[in-house]
Amino acid sequence: MAEAAVVGAFGGSLGGLPPEPGPLKHLGRGILNSAPRRLRRLGALVRMFAGRRPGLRSLQGALPALPLPPLRDTVSKAVESLQTLDPGGMGSELPPLARSFLGGPGPQIQRWLSLRGWALPSYLSELWEQQLHLGARGPLPSTGSYYLMDVLGPPPSRLPAARAANVAFAFLSFRSLLRKGTLPPVLLQGSLPTCSAQYERLFGTARIPGESRVPDSFFGVPRPPWARARALLLQGGGPSSAALRLLEAAPFVVAFDPSPTRGDPSPTRGDPSPSHGDPSPTHGDPSPQNGAPPPEERDPPRDGDLDAEAKALLLGPPHNRWFDKSLTLVVFPSGRVGLSVELSWGDPPVAGHLWEFALAMDRSLGYDQRGNCRGGSRGRSAEPPQELQWNLPPQVSEALPQARLQFQALLRGLQLHVVSLEPPPGPPEFTQELLGLALELALVRERGPALTYEPIPTRLFLEGRADGARGVGRPLLELERALRDPETPRGRRRALLEAALAQARARRRAAMMGAGLERHLQAMAAVANQMRLRPPFLAEVLRQPWALAFSPAPRPHPPLLPHPLQPAGGGFNPPHQDGYGVSFTGGGGAGPVLVHISCREGSPKTDPRLFSQRLRAALGELGELGELGQLLGGEG
Structure with missing residues (x-):
């Protein structure tokens, strides 16, 4: 559970998903038009009745409760995500455990979550914060x-x-x-x-x-x-x-x-006043x-x-x-x-x-010219610091x-490396999607299929925090094999790229709309722990480490800083001893993409500089895979 507290660190900004019609027109009609009907009605009512200047909390009472995903859907998604990574080993052992869970404690745990959702603003209320964040085991x-x-x-x-x-x-x-x-x-x-x-x-x-x-x-x-x-x-x-x-x-x-x-x-150990050292010129x-x-x-x-x-x-x-x-x-x-x-x-x-x-x-x-703040004291002197x-x-x-x-x-024990990448042509939303896919492609090339995590905000719902989208699906693995095979036609590679982007976008949309996977799994594990149950299925699914957690750095939409000013981004710790924590910002006409890569010193599986080289190569390959104007539906 401690890992989940880490990988939830950077939920991407709410405007980070593609606006209508989106980078690939045939993938859908945008987040708003693909939302459940009740959310589309809510949006229409907001436009009608919110007034010209609504306050921050004036619309809070209009938010729906976070829906509880169906039990079978969550179990099916969890099995599929791990079968993709290891079809012959761990993946073959999961279906029997899943059937045992669905026929045993699973429905009982689901009923408890349903009762929580009825009695509280959200079925995740207190569980997520108390069990995952405040109960994290690491420093x-x-x-x-x-x-x-x-x-x-x-x-x-x-x-x-x-x-x-x-x-x-x-x-x-x-x-x-x-x-x-x-x-x-x-x-x-x-x-x-x-x-x-x-x-x-x-x-x-x-x-x-x-x-x-x-x-x-x-x-x-x-x-x-x-x-x-x-x-x-x-x-x-x-x-x-x-x-x-x-x-x-x-x-x-x-x-x-x-x-x-x-x-x-x-x-140093004996220094009574620790410092980072003497500043260099x-x-x-x-x-x-x-x-x-x-x-x-x-x-x-x-x-x-x-x-x-x-x-x-x-x-x-x-x-x-x-x-x-x-x-x-x-x-x-x-x-x-x-x-x-x-x-x-x-x-x-x-x-x-x-x-x-x-x-x-x-x-x-x-x-002012000396670098001091402008303005006066307004008739009173500042109080001295205490x-x-x-x-x-x-x-x-x-x-x-x-x-x-x-x-x-x-x-x-921490390695942190910030690199600057040339973004592919296109709008910022497409750059973010392509960069997420390039990160997963670089990871697969480094160590084979592995579990990845992308936090997605769920603040369309009351007390919504963030859910996770698991990456590295079958289309991406097929794309990686096609890029290695010089005999694969360019048209086939481009079709696989579109399929991988479509799958990633569908996962993000599901998480944003309350149909995600990670929070439901964690909530079931927390309730099972309170009931003193140890379902083998949940233990097996949740013990798998995250090899990569990635997210765009949070920025408001539209940006508040005037163009071309932009922050240099931010970052967070890796989710696991052998994993990477990656955040990125920029691109889409806003200069280079800055990528913050963190990992642990001493791990035989991680090296931030080698990973950045693989990322640069993967982003270049994906960016050159066909005319982006066609992928963008003639836009950009």
Whole structure:
């Protein structure tokens, strides 16, 4: 279950699926027209009665409940997905287990889920958050967080304090719009309302550790020890208790980081004030020398330019991160900023909405010639900052050295590589579809058929989070064999490409419409656990590791940043010791595609640089496979 918490990290933006008529016209008439009739009626009613300026939550009561997929459909999809990967081995063992599940505990578990859906806003209510996110077993830095990066190019100001002030002001402005209810709702294709419940926990949210939870971690420490340490800090009163309460109640945390380095940024064991190392003249220096920009400020960036900054955002130095907090604004000495986000409270499209709003307002507010913020004090002087005071009891201070060692091991164990790819011609939606297929093709070429995961938002429904679309179907495997065979005609390859794209798009549409696979399987496993049942079918299906989790970086649609400005994307941890976590952004006339690839150090099956080479080759082959104008129905 811990893996599911990781791979759900980046649910793609709600506008990430192709708008009508879509990249392949014959695949359907778009998400809206292929939606269930009740959703199409809802869209029509929204256009009629929502008014000219509906608020964010004004349409919340109109959302339908997330439907419970039929049991046989979910079982059939699960069997088919694994039979495709291993038809002669594990796949041949699943049908008997599936029949036993359908004739045994399956219907009983399904009835419990149906009762939950009747009594609660969603059959997944509390199950998904409590069992998967808050019950994750891995350390928060390596399982429960993700990052979003600054706009490509040099920052608008070289003063870290000025950048922090502008972006923090933008965050508070966004929070003010939320509180007033004047933030416009997020509408899919301009008419279908989406659930806004996650916005309520965007600010001022913190995970509270408990002794009864299975371990995840804080600063690399298992959750129960941190729960005991937190209790000691609160019981002792005094400055430590006050500082802890201030941190947990704060809208967000601002972390002024040292400059990220290209070596191992882990601090030495005896260093009482850990740092990422001394900034080099070309990396993180507020005033670049010799006229050459630092690598992370090149636009477009080269392969590897953003590696150090991305890794610093994902893990950071252990002395200034509060991984329990929902949001941490990270500011580097160069003036660049980033966002570190804890996962359990909500999905990346919500954080992506806030982040792009803040970056756009930052540019709108601007800076003077010295890089300072514009504007005055409005008749009052700013209050001086107050340093938090900590008086740690021995039981807490004695645990810190071990926590630091565990954190350094996490830092050394992560590989993160950001590459720049030339996108194929066509609209951004087609680039995203083709890139997803190229990722799966590169994975198959690396290790053969393997399980992949793509999170899809389900916010068309009340309290909807994200469901998963399993990839690597039969059409893709046939396409891979056809590309290896020089005798296969070009027309046959193009037909297989269309079939693979059609299957991928159908999986995404099913997940978005509440007919996905992963959440239903996880919900059944959670209910079975509560009933003290261990169905062999669920155990076999859910024990299969994800070799690849991928998603486009979250961006609002339409974008809030003026063209040609765009964020450098973001990323998350790999879903498994031998897997890749991949996020991508850009393309479609918005410059190169930036791909963030993460994996674990020491795995014999992963190498981010070799995988990026395979990805580049696969994307080039698919892009050249026939005239894209024909694939696009004459468009683009």
